[in-house]
Amino acid sequence: MRLISNIVVLLLVVWTISMAITATIGLTVYFPFVISETGEIPKHREESTRAGIMLTFAYYGVMHLFRRNTQVYPINFLITFLFNTIVAGLYIFYRNEVPIEEYAVAAFWILCLGIFYIASRPMMKDYFT
Numbered sequence: 001m002r003l004i005s006n007i008v009v010l011l012l013v014v015w016t017i018s019m020a021i022t023a024t025i026g027l028t029v030y031f032p033f034v035i036s037e038t039g040e041i042p043k044h045r046e047e048s049t050r051a052g053i054m055l056t057f058a059y060y061g062v063m064h065l066f067r068r069n070t071q072v073y074p075i076n077f078l079i080t081f082l083f084n085t086i087v088a089g090l091y092i093f094y095r096n097e098v099p100i101e102e103y104a105v106a107a108f109w110i111l112c113l114g115i116f117y118i119a120s121r122p123m124m125k126d127y128f129t
Helices: 002-024 043-065 073-095 102-120
Strands: none
Touching: 002 073, 002 102, 043 073, 073 102
């Protein structure tokens, strides 16, 4: 499962780097490689991302205020961000009555979240101790 997780992370890294490059040359591309002719990202996707960022910030802020500071690995941050973005996104998609095809994007991120969550759990090594 860790190999699958690493492959998915690698593909997402390549995708995000390519999106950053296209943004610097003035081309607007959003998931999964849709080129925006008008240079705009659909409002419901923008709101979902913004809400996911804010909820993730709030989560770690509350954890800090309650002195629950622990080392966070990058995969754990990614899991937290994806979870918050998915929850907010599904509500925003529902509220804006987006086409059913848009939910396929959410399904992809849910699949990624599941893979990352399973791969980040420690393996059981001692079964009879």
